[in-house]
Amino acid sequence: MRRWGLLAKEALTQTLTFARFFCLFHVTNHYLWSPTLVFGPSMLPTLNLTGDVILAEYVSHRVGRLGPGDIVFVRSPVDPNKIVTKRIVGVEGDRVTYFKPRNGDSCHTVVVPKGHVWIQGDNLYASRDSRQFGPVPYGLIEGKAFFRVWPPNSFGSLG
Amino acid sequence: MCRCILGEISNMAAHNFLWSLTKNCFTFGLIGLTVSDRYASIVPVRGSSMSPTFNPTTDSFMGSLSDDHVLMEKFCLQKYKFSHGDVIVFCSPSNHKEKHVKRIIGLPGDWIGTPMTNDVVKVPNGHCWVEGDNPSSSLDSRSFGPIPLGLVKGRVTHILWPPQRVRHVERKNHQNRHSPS
Numbered sequence: 001m002r003r004w005g006l007l008a009k010e011a012l013t014q015t016l017t018f019a020r021f022f023c024l025f026h027v028t029n030h031y032l033w034s035p036t037l038v039f040g041p042s043m044l045p046t047l048n049l050t051g052d053v054i055l056a057e058y059v060s061h062r063v064g065r066l067g068p069g070d071i072v073f074v075r076s077p078v079d080p081n082k083i084v085t086k087r088i089v090g091v092e093g094d095r096v097t098y099f100k101p102r103n104g105d106s107c108h109t110v111v112v113p114k115g116h117v118w119i120q121g122d123n124l125y126a127s128r129d130s131r132q133f134g135p136v137p138y139g140l141i142e143g144k145a146f147f148r149v150w151p152p153n154s155f156g157s158l159g
Numbered sequence: 160m161c162r163c164i165l166g167e168i169s170n171m172a173a174h175n176f177l178w179s180l181t182k183n184c185f186t187f188g189l190i191g192l193t194v195s196d197r198y199a200s201i202v203p204v205r206g207s208s209m210s211p212t213f214n215p216t217t218d219s220f221m222g223s224l225s226d227d228h229v230l231m232e233k234f235c236l237q238k239y240k241f242s243h244g245d246v247i248v249f250c251s252p253s254n255h256k257e258k259h260v261k262r263i264i265g266l267p268g269d270w271i272g273t274p275m276t277n278d279v280v281k282v283p284n285g286h287c288w289v290e291g292d293n294p295s296s297s298l299d300s301r302s303f304g305p306i307p308l309g310l311v312k313g314r315v316t317h318i319l320w321p322p323q324r325v326r327h328v329e330r331k332n333h334q335n336r337h338s339p340s
Contacts, residue, residue, distance in 0.1 A: 016186070023189035030196060075309035078285040080239040115253035139250030140309045 042121035208297035231313035244330030
């Protein structure tokens, strides 16, 4: 009888330790920082085509300290299961001028509405961004990229 | 000298107790935060835009104590798969700090008829059309258009407070929607 009691206590302690580590892992990965693998042509030459390991931080977008020039991770407005990496070009109230390279090089100007940001990839010729799907609500921003870890020859902070 | 040692021991015991209390509080805080982020959490519903489903009486006497508190589940965010008539909580597209509770009327590909302007709007890919159950006092997609599904923070399944209104939140169909299927 006593052995079962001891066994139950041991199981509870182990479960609690596991829960503690799992929750610490979750809180760090969602509220502090985490490494992410990023690939694709839309942010050339800043980010490589074949893949970079980037450190993303989750503090700036919660305190509202994001501005033009920041590389951010955004949940795509076209497919909520995908997260895209783009650069903020304009925040709410800014007047943004852009051109679509394949659409006859016509220039358009737009004012970013309240609560939205205008994001563009650095490689304007191979990027689907706000020029196609319009300004995105600030609530879709998931995090900000601040440091590159891999490949080692471009180790260092990002913009 | 005996009193000195006793004093030291009781000091250490108090210290240990305080330390273990802090550790337990921290652990339970972390666990609570993780559960509320990944699985489910309880949110109060303010305002009457979802009357009579939530807050059927505007009772300003009791204030926020009489607001309905609902259970919001986050399992739907694994695949962002929703159905018509789901009640969802989402970040406002014009102010990411505000959260709204509305019902999904249209999913991607649906055509929504707006009786006000006699217009028909197609819900784009990755977006949804939301409306409140009380159309006369609801700020919803009829004003700010379809919202990206990425703004959804959870799905409301049950009312948990006040005790006499504890029930499952049902899906309701809408007559203004025309589905392609």
